[in-house]
Amino acid sequence: MKKNGWKQKKDQPTQKERVEQLIKQLDEGVSNFSYSPEDFKAILQMKALMPNYSFRNLIVAKAQLPRAQFIAPFKRWNELGRYVKKGQQAIRIFAPRFVKAKDENSNEDLKLVGFVTVPVFDCSQTEGEPLPIDSLKIELNGDSPEAREIINFAEKVAEKDDCPVSYGDAEGANGFYVPSQHRITVSDTLSINHRCKTLVHELVHSKVHRYDIRSSKKEKEVVAEGSAYIVCSYFGLDTSDYSFHYVKSWSKGDTESLMKYGSQICEISGKIIQEFQRLKEQQQSLQQLQTA
Template identity: 60%
Template sequence: MKKHSKQKENYLSKKERVEQLTKILEKGVVDFQYDPEEFKALLRMKALMPNYSFRNLLVAKAQFPDVSFIAPFKRWSELGRKIIKGEQAIRIFAPQFKKVEDSTDKDVYKIIGYVSVPVFDVSQTEGEPLPIDEINLRLEGDCPEAREIIQMVEDVSDCTITYGNTGVANGFYNQVAHSITVSEKLSINHRAKTLVHEFVHSRCHQLGDNSTAMEREVVAEGCAFIVCNYFGLDTSDYSFRYVKGWSQGNADALMQFGTQICDVSSKIIHQFEQWKATKLSPKVEKDEEAA
């Protein structure tokens, strides 16, 4: 009975820590503000880009979750950029117009339909510097906590995990192959965060999942923040910005998905703690034998 009570107490303590981190995440996202220089860089970048409809932005994000600034090949060429070899175009809609023949105004046209046109995200290009290059969107560093988190995901996950060329993304989860690939270019700290993010996708977002792109990304990054911070890796600088971008200014997004974030995070933390206990137990037994 005492053992059961102690386990219950430890569980509640863990639950409270997860809830505390969830509140920190919610407050951090709501309060997150770009610094003035960064905000100016974003405005300058926006001024260079074509103005696409919200519908097209959603279509682009469905194909390319990390999309930020998109433009056609011609516009990137004008900015001194070229498309990186091997990158695939993102398809969006462009209206088709037809001149109104019976109009008294010679320049009257009507939309008769839409066609698919190719565009590319800024991360799919290379060349002349852009305002966005002034903004650091990376977690730097190599700490023991990050390396331990990487080891825990690798041992606990049933996915095939590889590190290599991920194109423009930091990482991705392949639902069909049930595999995770993380960019080899990332620092160890960023690699750990990305690995947890994709691990959450592998646990929650299987084929046939009806969740929206916003829900999937907010939940994955929210869980990554909680799990990483629970085990000593602070990802707030990156995670607050990431969730803020995906929630599109919707202050209720985190509240809406908060329960799922808490539940998934708690389960992953429990798995990781079991892993740590298993790893420590042989050493404890050996020490006892030596004594």
């Protein structure tokens, strides 16, 4: 029987009730998650290595490369034993332009006459010697049948929506979605389990954020990762080790983020679950016909 569009089996919770239970688990998991002293130490060490740019420049950098986190000039990366990957495009930020000038006492001084743009690169665009931030990278290991099944469903849903999915160089990220081209790229270096979680995360972006220019980056990422956690958990893949950390990092101390976006996560994950469930039922029916 169905209740409010959610499939229900006798004496079992409805899909909606199961999603709501998972939302509660996500909320509790993120609320109770805390960074270790080692995590804070790595972040502080990383900041100490990087040039101190203004908030304005950080916004300018993220407008060009949303995943930008730690930026520095080409020369600084070389000093750290790292090199810009071939084919990477520089991020342009502002730098003050000074000229020599003489004051009333005929002493030379520097006078600010304007700003020029200078090239910098994000850490994700470089490779070489390890960085303190590398110790914070969390990966989902393993190759489970549940993950492979979810990947199959996600690829079919994306294909139906004319959204190509490719696996290859994700430019330092685990994956990304390009709204202007309506396409998804997932890193081919990830394990199957991590690849699965990332694909569902980007699938949410493709279905919800393609034309969304009003929501903040934080909202988009919390909603995408929260929905990915719900969908993957529903079909048997636990991504809590990664998802709790990810959502917490985007919440940045805002304990009400999940409360704000909870209904949106519930609605989005519910729709994707129903799409996956239909594909699963079709697959099971086909298998039954083949073995009949």
